Amino acid sequence: xxxxxxxxxxxxxxxxxxxxxxxxxxxxxxxxxxxxxxxxxxxxxxxxxxxxxxxxxxxxxxxxxxxxxxxxxxxxxxxxxxxxxxxxxxxxxxxxxxxxxxxxxxxxxxxxxxxxxxxxxxxxxxxxxxxxxxxxxxxxxxxxxxxxxxxxxxxxxxxxxxxxxxxxxxxxxxxxxxxxxxxxxxxxxxxxxxxxxxxxxxxxxxxxxxxxxxxxxxxxxxxxxxxxxxxxxxxxxxxxxxxxxxxxxxxxxxxxxxxxxxxxxxxxxxxxxxxxxxxxxxxxxxxxxxxxxxxxxxxxxxxxxxxxxxxxxxxxxxxxxxxxxxxxxxxxxxxxxxxxxxxxxxxxxxxxxxxxxxxxxxxxxxxxxxxxxxxxxxxxxxxxxxxxxxxxxxxxxxxxxxxxxxxxxxxxxxxxxxxxxxxxxxxxxxxxxxxxxxxxxxxxxxxxxxxxxxxxxxxxxxxxxxxxxxxxxxxxxxxxxxxxxxxxxxxxxxxxxxxxxxxxxxxxxxxxxxxxxx
Ligand code: NG6
Ligand code: CA
Numbered sequence: 001x002x003x004x005x006x007x008x009x010x011x012x013x014x015x016x017x018x019x020x021x022x023x024x025x026x027x028x029x030x031x032x033x034x035x036x037x038x039x040x041x042x043x044x045x046x047x048x049x050x051x052x053x054x055x056x057x058x059x060x061x062x063x064x065x066x067x068x069x070x071x072x073x074x075x076x077x078x079x080x081x082x083x084x085x086x087x088x089x090x091x092x093x094x095x096x097x098x099x100x101x102x103x104x105x106x107x108x109x110x111x112x113x114x115x116x117x118x119x120x121x122x123x124x125x126x127x128x129x130x131x132x133x134x135x136x137x138x139x140x141x142x143x144x145x146x147x148x149x150x151x152x153x154x155x156x157x158x159x160x161x162x163x164x165x166x167x168x169x170x171x172x173x174x175x176x177x178x179x180x181x182x183x184x185x186x187x188x189x190x191x192x193x194x195x196x197x198x199x200x201x202x203x204x205x206x207x208x209x210x211x212x213x214x215x216x217x218x219x220x221x222x223x224x225x226x227x228x229x230x231x232x233x234x235x236x237x238x239x240x241x242x243x244x245x246x247x248x249x250x251x252x253x254x255x256x257x258x259x260x261x262x263x264x265x266x267x268x269x270x271x272x273x274x275x276x277x278x279x280x281x282x283x284x285x286x287x288x289x290x291x292x293x294x295x296x297x298x299x300x301x302x303x304x305x306x307x308x309x310x311x312x313x314x315x316x317x318x319x320x321x322x323x324x325x326x327x328x329x330x331x332x333x334x335x336x337x338x339x340x341x342x343x344x345x346x347x348x349x350x351x352x353x354x355x356x357x358x359x360x361x362x363x364x365x366x367x368x369x370x371x372x373x374x375x376x377x378x379x380x381x382x383x384x385x386x387x388x389x390x391x392x393x394x395x396x397x398x399x400x401x402x403x404x405x406x407x408x409x410x411x412x413x414x415x416x417x418x419x420x421x422x423x424x425x426x427x428x429x430x431x432x433x434x435x436x437x438x439x440x441x442x443x444x445x446x447x448x449x450x451x452x453x454x455x456x457x458x459x460x461x462x463x464x465x466x467x468x469x470x471x472x473x474x475x476x477x478x479x480x481x482x483x484x485x486x487x488x489x490x491x492x493x494x495x496x497x498x499x500x501x502x503x504x505x506x507x508x509x510x511x512x513x514x515x516x517x518x
Contacts, residue, residue, distance in 0.1 A: 040343025040362035064385035075377030087405025087422030118158030131282035172244035207239030303356020397439030423507035
């Protein structure tokens, strides 16, 4: 009885602390998620890589809370973005993976499930998605019509404004889409897209079929040796994944992509001045093809890959300047900087990165990177910047990007999350704000290849292999996951497997259909 009473008193005391802490947190007028693409834990000076100077990120890091154990939900793009925006694990959905550029929208639209942006709208924020999307567009069985209003698009998911690339820089269509319409499209030159490898548009010269001489003329010098996926339609001197015809006036120039995304963000911020905003800002950097604007060439000591990282840092500077110009004071502005998946050096083009990055482990001190289940796959640079509210420093709390949905809901005072929404998101607001040093107790990590799911419990990690065996690592002693201690701890393996099964079975389980298939 006495023990119960003590437990009760402790609980009350904790509750009191929580309430006090909650009321101390003001509601930001601007919330920015700055989402880099393929940026690894050790890819910037803010995380110790001096060869890639990122002054804007350094400033964010020195004034903000730098996380050392924050994770994307997956080691590739689409599932990570899906999880962040829905607060649910993407691996619950059958057929989830890296989407082609003509995929249908896989996010729930309003009325299907409450997403993070739709929640922010309900909480009174003006919302925007700017930059890389890669979550599909449109619904229905017919092929995508790029020449009309594309719907559903980010608008139906909860974004008031959008200026996006449909998929990735290396996938067609190579155009920007503003609020569901291709920007700069000439109706007399309609866009057609096809993703069948053997398909050819009449007269199309794809890199795969071209003669040496044609390649010489058509491709930028570094684009000469693209792999078998990236050897289709040539646009702006770079061969892509997929086929595209038409839309000449709307095609992007790769060296201008960052500037166009930055301009769209600055415009949204300026036009929103005075109103609360939620900006989901997704850079194309540092994904392939890496083709930085001339002014960033040579900006790093790590070649082209380092240069696009510095270009990404420039985007951060522009967003921050736009915020301050529009009157959003630093103490009213929450900026969350992170990346969608781990790093990759060579990803389809021989762009010189491999040679320039000799000796650079972009995920250091971890192993693996993009596509993998090792820590490098999902352990992300993650900085929370909110001067005056979040104390500068470092946090080793275990948190997931999937937790942003519920944490931000609490921050903005939204307490009507339907029972079918954000089911995998945990309220980690205090961890994100530096008031809880621990974060989650457990966190699944996902790799698309083989649809494998690892489980972190504290510093221990259970890792399934593609051969059907299990490995166990103690990351506190072995961050590089080199020493498999599964043999010594069969009981831990069994206990973790039970936990993992419980997580998988929760919230509708696995094998749920994609929203685009409903
Ligand atoms: C892969 C591409 C890779 C990249 C990736 C998507 C091949 C062989 N590789 O399929 O180049 O485009 O998809 O990256 O095609 S992500 O960051 O959007 O997940
Ligand atoms: Ca990515």
